[in-house]
Amino acid sequence: xxxxxxxxxxxxxxxxxxxxxxxxxxxxxxxxxxxxxxYSGKSPELIMSIYSNGDKEDGRxxxxxxxxxxxxxxxxxxxxxxxxxxxxxxxxxxxxxxxxNLIFGKGTKLSVKP
Amino acid sequence: xxGVTQTPRHLVMGMTNKKSLKCEQHLGHNxxxxxxxxxKKPLELMFVYSLEERVENNSxxxxxxPECPNSSHLFLHLHTLQPEDSALYLCAxxxxxxxxxxxxxxxxxLTVL
Numbered sequence: 001x002x003x004x005x006x007x008x009x010x011x012x013x014x015x016x017x018x019x020x021x022x023x024x025x026x027x028x029x030x031x032x033x034x035x036x037x038x039y040s041g042k043s044p045e046l047i048m049s050i051y052s053n054g055d056k057e058d059g060r061x062x063x064x065x066x067x068x069x070x071x072x073x074x075x076x077x078x079x080x081x082x083x084x085x086x087x088x089x090x091x092x093x094x095x096x097x098x099x100x101n102l103i104f105g106k107g108t109k110l111s112v113k114p
Numbered sequence: 115x116x117g118v119t120q121t122p123r124h125l126v127m128g129m130t131n132k133k134s135l136k137c138e139q140h141l142g143h144n145x146x147x148x149x150x151x152x153x154k155k156p157l158e159l160m161f162v163y164s165l166e167e168r169v170e171n172n173s174x175x176x177x178x179x180p181e182c183p184n185s186s187h188l189f190l191h192l193h194t195l196q197p198e199d200s201a202l203y204l205c206a207x208x209x210x211x212x213x214x215x216x217x218x219x220x221x222x223x224l225t226v227l
Contacts, residue, residue: 004156032214043204043218044157088157092214100212101170104157 002027002098004091006105014113019076021087021108026070029094033065033072036088038107044088048074079112086110116140118219120205126225129195135222137188137205145211146188148180151202151221163188164211195226 003026013019036044050056050063062075086107093101118139148160162170163182179191206216
């Protein structure tokens with residue numbers, strides 16, 4: 001069973017700080033990686049996608065991918081209370097009949113304190 | 115309407131009822147998905163449709179029956195559910211099966227009594 005692991009948190013950071021969210025995955029053949037944000041009672045919202053090693057920046061968000069270490073992270077700079085949510089890491093499966101499916105982690109709950 | 119819509123948003127049903135969940139996407143996508151989200155568990159993929167053809171049935175019990183009449187609409191027919199089926203049911207779509215940026219609808223919160 002291919003897996004995606006995330007620390008469930010809660011991760012608490014003060015307003016204005018950098019929040020660092022981490023994710024590891026077991027399928028070495030995975031090619032696409034995504035971060036979703038899910039507010040309480042709402043559905044997941046795609047915020048970042050990354051496909052190659054290195055960093056990808058979009059506004060206050062930076063996704064980092066290291067395929068050799070099977071590790072993907074999300075940095076949120078200048079964290080705001082509105083960033084408080086659960087962040088889901090998703091990875092494509094490269095495994096048999098499930099190829100192309102997204103495998104989700106359980107999510108990390110982030111709390112940004114004013 | 116834009117994006118992915120789902121109805122109803124909330125549903126309470128008894129174990130002997132039959133109900134259907136509806137999903138509609140206005141993004142021009144060709145792949146649609148049903149997921150189940152339960153507390154403390156990761157999102158579970160239930161079904162995948164690509165160009166109106168079911169390409170994945172992830173060992174889901176037969177009391178859940180999907181239907182995809184066209185590339186914009188997806189249904190999940192429910193019958194004789196169990197209390198453990200209570201969860202948030204999410205519909206998602208993506209441009210193609212292999213294009214994995216999936217966009218989710220708001221979900222249907224299902225409670226089985």
